[in-house]
Amino acid sequence: MTPGIRFVALGAVWREDELLVFEGQSPQTDEPFYRLLGGGVEFGEHSQDTVVREFEEELGVEFANPTHIGTFEQVFTYNDETCHEIWRVYEGHIIEDWPYNRDSFTFVEPDLDVEHRARWMPIDSLQEDHTTFYTQDILTAMGH
Numbered sequence: 616m617t618p619g620i621r622f623v624a625l626g627a628v629w630r631e632d633e634l635l636v637f638e639g640q641s642p643q644t645d646e647p648f649y650r651l652l653g654g655g656v657e658f659g660e661h662s663q664d665t666v667v668r669e670f671e672e673e674l675g676v677e678f679a680n681p682t683h684i685g686t687f688e689q690v691f692t693y694n695d696e697t698c699h700e701i702w703r704v705y706e707g708h709i710i711e712d713w714p715y716n717r718d719s720f721t722f723v724e725p726d727l728d729v730e731h732r733a734r735w736m737p738i739d740s741l742q743e744d745h746t747t748f749y750t751q752d753i754l755t756a757m758g759h
Contacts, residue, residue: 620699624665625653626678627706627757630715633735636748638719642694648747649736651704654724662703673722674733676714681705685756689749704753 628635636649654669656662663681670678687702714720719734738759741748748754 618697618699620701622656622662623653623700623702624656624662624669625651625702625704625753626666626670626681627651627684627704627753628678628709628714629706630735632739633737634741635709635714635733636736636741638732638734641747646747648749649741650749651753652733653702656703663705666703666705666707670709672725673731674709674714675722677710678705678707679710681707685753687750687752687756691749702753704756706757 626635635652637652639648639650640646641648652670652673653666654673656665660668663683666681667678670676682705684704684706687704688700689702690697690699692698709715714733719732721730721732723730736748738754740746742751742754742759
């Protein structure tokens with residue numbers, strides 16, 4: 616497979632001093648990592664529309680009032696492969712109440728039929744040295 620750059624739209628949602636994040640696990644170390652929720656931009660789709668679509672498809676919720684807060688570029692290794700992504704990040708809120716009433720919940724990525732976990736993480740925890748959050752630049756752009 617020819618390597619390419621993946622264009623991704625991510626959503627930042629706050630619950631007081633907590634950020635809603637995807638919780639993943641490194642295949643190399645089994646250590647947890649965290650990233651904002653969202654997904655790949657499809658050809659011809661504006662990234663703002665992507666973040667709204669991804670929250671609807673994966674969580675079944677409406678991501679409202681998306682406001683662009685920054686564009687970030689990451690080159691990283693995952694599963695022993697070099698990956699290159701450009702992230703457009705939007706801050707917004709979820710219309711439905713239920714995500715705010717749970718500390719964590721699972722969701723299914725429809726394209727892969729894989730279950731994932733979303734959780735609210737205090738901003739202080741995401742800034743700690745022993746916590747892997749992709750990427751600290753996003754927190755800085757949001758004033759944290």
